[in-house]
Amino acid sequence: MKHAGRGIACMWYPIGFTVAANPSSAVVKVNEDGTATLLTGTVEVGQGSLTVLGQIVAQELGISAEDVHVISADTDVTPMDTGAIASRTTFVTGNAVRLAAAEAKSILLEVAAEMLGVEVRELEAANHQIRVKTFPEKRISLADVAMGAQIARGRPPLGSASFNPPTVAMDPETGQGKPFAAYVYATQITDVEVDDETGEVEVLHVYAAHDSGTAINPALVEGQVEGGIAMGIGMALSEEILFNPEGRQINPNLTNYLIPTSLDMPPIDIDIIESYDPVGPFGAKGVGEPTLVPTAPAILNAIYDAVGVRITDLPATAEKILMAIRKKERSNVKGLEPGEGDT
Amino acid sequence: MSEKPTKEKTADLGDLLAEPRVGQLPAVTRGPIPVVQALTVGANQQTPAVGQRVTRLDIRTHVTGSTRYIDDLAFPGxxxxxxxxxxxxxxxxxxxxxxxxxxxxxxxxxxxxxxxxxxxxxxxxxxxxxxxxxxxxxxxxxxxxxxxxxxxxxxxxxxxxxxxxxxxPALFDPLEAIRPDAPKIHRDNNVYASKVIIRGDVEKGFAESDQIFERRYRTQMIEHxxxxxxxxxxxxxxxxxxxxxxxxxxxxxxxxxxxxxxxxxxxxxxxxxxxxxxxxxxxxxxxxxxxxxxxxxxxxxxxxxxxxxxxxxxxSTTRHPIIMDYKTGVADDGHLIARSVRLVLDGGAYASWSETTVGKAAILAAGPYRIPNVHVEGHAVYTNKTVTGAMRGFGAPQVAFAYESQMDEIANTLGMDPLAIRLLNGFSEGSISHTGQVLQAVALEETLLTAAKRSGWMEEGT
Known part of the structure; x- marks a missing residue:
C-alpha cells in the first residue's frame, strides 16, 4: 500500500569561504561604441555565472546584457580570481566586476560632465545614456561619451578593481567571529509517496523558497534550484559509493551508482525570496550550493510523515526503509510505543 | 502504520502567520508564479540589466552541441x-x-x-x-x-x-582511525583538521531543559x-x-x-x-x-x-561521509535551549578541502536557530579511502540532514507543528549566529512562510 507524506526542512548557508582571504578581481573596458568587455578569472562551470557577471557590468554602466562581452578563464589574459567555488561568484566576483565597471564609468561621467557643462555628481548612466538625474532630457549617448573620451580627450574608459569580503577571524578556541560576510536562507517542502511493501519512495512535488538576495537573473536562480534539488534527491534516496573489504570502490559507474534521472524529477514550485544584502552587488548574495541543502531532510521528514519510520543514515534506500517498516511492525505487535521505528 | 503522526496547530502558529516578523523585509505580496517561466524575449536588450531573465550567453552552443570542451580539442601529434x-x-x-x-x-x-x-x-x-x-x-x-x-x-x-x-594495515572507519592506538596514515595523528564553536554553557543549558533529544546521524560518500x-x-x-x-x-x-x-x-x-x-x-x-x-x-x-x-x-574527490552526534535540550513550549554536536568526517586518504568542509559544517551545524547554549566540535580524519574534498555545500547538506531530522523529532514528541517549531526558533533580522555574528538580511522566516503558503501546508493541516 502506498502512503502519502509531507516534510519540511529549512537551512542557512554562507556565501564565500573563510579559511583564508578570497578575493576576486576584474577589468572592464568600455569600447568606443558604448559596448563593454569584461575580463574575469572565474570559470564558467555550467551555472551561468558569466551571464550574471555581464548583467552586473551592464547595470553599472546603464547598458543591456547583450552589450557586454565576457572573457574568462585564462591566466594569461584575465585577472586573478579565487574561483567558481563556495557560492561566491555573484557575491565576490560580482562585486569586483561592479567596482571595475564603476571605475570605467567614473571616466565616462567626467567626460560627459565636460560635454554637457554640468557637475559629475549630477549625472547618472542609464538606458545607454549619461543624463542629468533631475532633468533626464539633458543627456548624451554612452557611445558618444565613450568615443569622445577615447578619441577627443585621450582618456579610454577602462577600470580594474578587486574585492575581498569583510570578515573577522574566528577565535581558535571558541570559534567566535565573523567568518562570512553574508548568509542565505531557504525552505523546501516535499510531498512523497512510500510503498510499504517495497520501501520505494517517489518524490511527488517540491516547493522551494530560496533567498538569494537580489536575483540578478531569476531564470538562472531557478536553474540552480532545480539542479540542487536533483542532487538532493540523489543524496536522500539512492547515491552512495560502496567499498569492498579491501577498500576498492565496487560501483564506480553510472549503472550501479544511481543518480536521479529526468524521470525521477518531480514538479518543482520555486519562489525566489528577495532580500537586499548591504554588501552584495546590487543587494545580491548567492544561490549555487544552498539549493540542495534542505532537500534530503525534507524528503526524510516526509517519509516519516508517510510511514512513521525515521531513517538516520543516508541514503534512505528502499531496502532500508522496508527493514525499518518491518521492525516497526514487529515492535507494534510486541506492544511497544508506536513511532519507535527508528533505525 | 498508515496513520499520520499527530501535529497540532498551535495558537502560536496562527499569530506568526498573521504577522511576519522578518525585520525590515516586506511581507509576501506577490501572487503565484508559474512553475516554469519562459525566458523573457528581449531581456538581453533591456535596461536596467539586473533582474532580467537574460538568456545565457552560452546556451546556444550547449544546446546545439557545439560548445568545445577540453576533450573536443586536438593538436597535431x-x-x-x-x-x-x-x-x-x-x-x-x-x-x-x-x-x-x-x-x-x-x-x-x-x-x-x-x-x-x-x-x-x-x-x-x-x-x-x-x-x-x-x-x-x-x-x-x-x-x-x-x-x-x-x-x-x-x-x-x-x-x-x-x-x-x-x-x-588499512583503516576504513573514521571512528577506528580516530583512536589513539590506530595505525597512522600520515605523520603522527589521523585527525588532521578540527573546528570548535562554543557559545553559552551547553551543560548548564541541558540542566535547564525540560527534555533532551539525542541521536546519531550518518551520511554516505557521494560523487559529484x-x-x-x-x-x-x-x-x-x-x-x-x-x-x-x-x-x-x-x-x-x-x-x-x-x-x-x-x-x-x-x-x-x-x-x-x-x-x-x-x-x-x-x-x-x-x-x-x-x-x-x-x-x-x-x-x-x-x-x-x-x-x-x-x-x-x-x-577525483568525493563528499565526506559524516558521523553526527546531536544532543538537544528543549523547553516544553518548544524553545531550543542547548545543543551539542560532534562531527567526525571521513577525511579520506588526503586532506584536500577537508579543512574548509569541517569549518563550514561546524559553523552551520546547530542550524539557523536561536540557541543560547551551543557546543560544536568537528574533526576530519584520515582513512584509506577515496579522497574527500570540496563538494557543493561543504558539509552543509550533511549537518542539515541531522539538525532538520532532529527538529522534526522534537516537534513530533512535543506535539507541535514542524513549521511552528521552526518559526518559533528560527533566526530573524539581527539574530546572533553561533559564532557571535549579527546577521543581516535574514529571510529565513519568509522562506518558511512562502513555502508553506505555496504548498498549502496550513490548509492541509499535515
Missing part, C-alpha cells in the same frame, strides 16, 4: 595519457618496473613520481603526491603515467607495468558526477611557455600549484579552462596537469588525458 592506479588501500611500494610497458606498441614515454620536481599538492596541507612514490594510501593513488599514440595503447600498456607492494569527466591537455609553446588546457574551476590556484610542482615561474605557465561541463567542487584542484606537462616536455608533443567515469569516481 597529440599523445594520450593513462594512469596506473594502486590495487592496495595502504601499502609500501617496493618497486615499480616500467620496462615492459615502454616496449608496448604505441608507447612513447612513461612518468613516475620521482621525476616530478615537487611531488605534492593540496589546498590546506600538501600531503598528496601527484604520483605515489614510496607509499599508497588508497586504491585511487596514481603510480605510473603512460603516454601513447592512442588512448587504447596507453590503456593496454598499463597492464605491463610491474608493481610490488608490502601491505600495511559532472557530465564532463576531468580532462586536460599540456603543450609547450615554441617560446618555452607551458600552456595547459584544463577543466579546472580555479585556474588561479591551479597555476600556482603547477608552478610549485614543476618549480617554474608563474609567468611561464598559462592555464586556460574553456567551459567546464559541471564542477560541483570536484574540479577545484590540479589532477593530471603536472604529469601532462612533464610528459609533453619529455616527448616534445602535446599530451592529453581524459578521465573515464571510473577515474572520476576513484581519482
Amino acid at each position: 597529440m599523445l594520450h595519457v593513462k594512469i596506473l592506479r594502486s590495487t592496495q588501500a595502504h601499502a609500501r611500494i617496493l618497486s615499480i618496473d616500467t620496462t615492459a610497458a615502454r616496449a608496448m606498441p604505441g608507447v612513447v614515454a612513461t612518468l613516475t613520481g620521482d621525476e616530478i620536481p615537487e611531488n605534492s599538492f593540496g589546498s590546506s596541507y600538501q600531503d598528496q603526491p601527484v604520483l605515489a612514490v614510496d607509499r599508497v594510501r588508497h586504491q585511487g593513488d596514481g603510480l605510473v603515467a603512460i603516454a601513447a599514440e592512442t588512448e587504447q595503447q596507453a590503456s593496454d600498456a598499463l597492464a605491463a607495468v610491474k608493481v610490488t607492494y608490502e601491505p600495511l 558526477v559532472p557530465m564532463e569527466p576531468f580532462a586536460a591537455i599540456a603543450l609547450w609553446e615554441p617560446d618555452g611557455q607551458l600552456h595547459v588546457y584544463s577543466s579546472n574551476g580555479r585556474i588561479t590556484l591551479g597555476r600556482a600549484d603547477l608552478a610549485r610542482t614543476l618549480q617554474m615561474p608563474m609567468n611561464r605557465i598559462r592555464v586556460t579552462a574553456t567551459f567546464i561541463g559541471g564542477n560541483f567542487g570536484g574540479k577545484n584542484e590540479i589532477r593530471t596537469e603536472p604529469i601532462l606537462a612533464l610528459l609533453a616536455k619529455k616527448t616534445r608533443q602535446p599530451v592529453k588525458a581524459t578521465f573515464n567515469r571510473e577515474d572520476e569516481f576513484i581519482a
